[in-house]
Structures are given as structure tokens and as C-alpha cells.
Amino acid sequence: MIWYFFLIILNFFHIDASIQLCNGPLGMISGEIRDWQITASSNFFDPDCHEKNARLYQSFDRAWCARHKSDSEWLQIDLGIIAKISGVLTQGRANKQEYVTAFMISYSTDAYRWQYLVDQYGNQKVRFSCVFKRN
Template sequence: MIFMIYFIATIKSIETSTQVCNGPLGMISGEIRDWQITASSTLWDTDCHEKHARLYQSGDRAWCARHKSDSEWLQIDLGIAAKISGVLTQGRANKEEYVMSFMVSYSTDAFRWQYLVDRYGNQKIFSANTDSYSVRHNYFDEPILARFIKFHPIQWQSHPSLRVEIIGCQECKQYLGLPPYGKISASTSWPYRRHASCQPEDGYLMSNKGWCSRKRYS
């Protein structure tokens, strides 16, 4: 009986974790900034800049590689490491340009990269879009931990053009908490308050005050 309760609780925990870790990570919302989106190259067209590689971008906007080559890539920097469970892709609306298959590589530091692989250890090729409007969902066999993710177009219609979103969760994205007043200590502090400030308990983020050391040297 105890074993059954533990087993059910474990399953529920896994289900909850899976549900929580299937959220968009910021391409649609703009939480991922333009400077966090880079590419191997871009077409001269202003609608093709990598900053337009966001799912549901309007008009003709999308990332368009300069060359029709499988060596092109689109890279997203999530800012901090995330548990990534999948990706969403679209083509370039109104232009009938879309990626039909792609590979994914990922990294935690932008220096050491590895590709997602299939059960046989081969670089996995994901089936992507069949038109330029529809959203294609691709979930990974297992979530990966990464800060950087690259899309590598393999096959495309007319031109390698992409709009994307990344699915997962960032467990360390929230503040760890603002300490209650009086819970912060320091080696020294100014012996009297300057403008009702300078005490250790004033040294928390978003305070309109601040902690001041008693000494001006290390």
C-alpha cells in the first residue's frame, strides 16, 4: 500500500514537471531580446533579419539565410540555462519559403556544442514544415539543458527561412527572494544613517537606499 502511494505520487510529480516545462521561452513575447538572436548569415532584405525569427512574426518577416546551404544556422541565446523540451517552427509567410527538415545543436557556453541524436547515436533530423504558415511542433525524446540552441536547416522549399519558438522552462529565472527587513548583515556599516540609508538592511535589490561600508578602502 505504501509502495503504491509512493508510485502514484512519483507519477503525479513527473506529470506536473512535464506540464510545467512546456512553456514558450521568450521568442514570441520578446523576452528574448533581438541581440540574443544571431545567425550564420542573413539575406539583404530587411524583412529577413535574424531579429524577425520569432514565431508569428507578421507579413514577410522571418530569418532568411543568405545562401541556400545546409551550413547555415540560426542561434538563440536564452540568457541562462534552461531545460528545453522542444521547438516550434514556421516558414516565411506570403513567400512560400519554409524549412522542411533541420537538425538541432546546443551548448551551455557557446564553445562546446553537441547535436541532438537519435537512439542509434546519429545526428537527429527533425521533420519540419510543409507550408509557410502552419506551426510545426517537435518535442525532444528527452529534455536537454542548454543556454544556446542552434537550428541547422537541411532541406527547404524555395529558400531556408525560419520563425521559431523554444519550449521548456528556466528554473533559475526567478528571484530567490527579497530578505525581510533586518535579515541582512555586513562586515561594517556607516555609523549613522545618510538620508535614512546606509545600513545593511538597506542593501537589497530594488531598494531606494543602499548599504555603505564604514571604510573607504579594502
């Protein structure tokens, strides 16, 4: 199964006076971002497909797998801080033909008003394409 599209939603609830400067990962690999901070529109029925498995380098074929192959599926990550995001890494489900081929990013500081990521000219970055590489 291949998911062609999903929306990553970054949710910032804690509002600081200035943007936090980060030079490294924000905690999706390390677990600093807790499972309760990750929510999704749906999950496939397999227990290994829960949104808490939407982290890199999961073992035993764990990953977030949306229930439906649809462009309305989304994954939301509450960072808990305002931060400048300089990159997003994706990974398919190990040993399976399940991976994302494209996604969009939106963000919010209050979970009500959402904005899509824009390029350096202020144009909405409509879709990011993923490069699929299987080892």
C-alpha cells in the same frame, strides 16, 4: 526560395546549479528573448529577413531568411539560462515560398563545446523534418 536545412544552435551562457523547469514558451514569441540574443550565419538582403525576425507570428512577411541555400546556415538563440527544451516550432515566411524543410539542433553551455541533440538511446538525432502546411 526554399531552405532545405539549417542548424539551430541553442546557447546557454548563464549556468545554474539546476535545470530550470519550464512548462511554456521561453520568450521567442513574447520578446522576452531579446533581439541581441538571436544571431545567424547570414541574412538575405531583404530587411524583413533579419535574424531578429526568427520569431513566430511576424507581420508583413518578416522572417529570418538565410542568404544562401546551404546546409551550413545556422540560427543561434542564447536563452541566457540552462533549460530543458521540449519542443521547437518553425514557421515559413508568410505569403512566400520560403521555409525550412529540415534542421538539426546542437547546444552549449559555454559557446565553445557543442553537442548535438540525442534520442532516448543516446544516438545523435541527425535531422528533424518539418511539415509544410500553407493556409
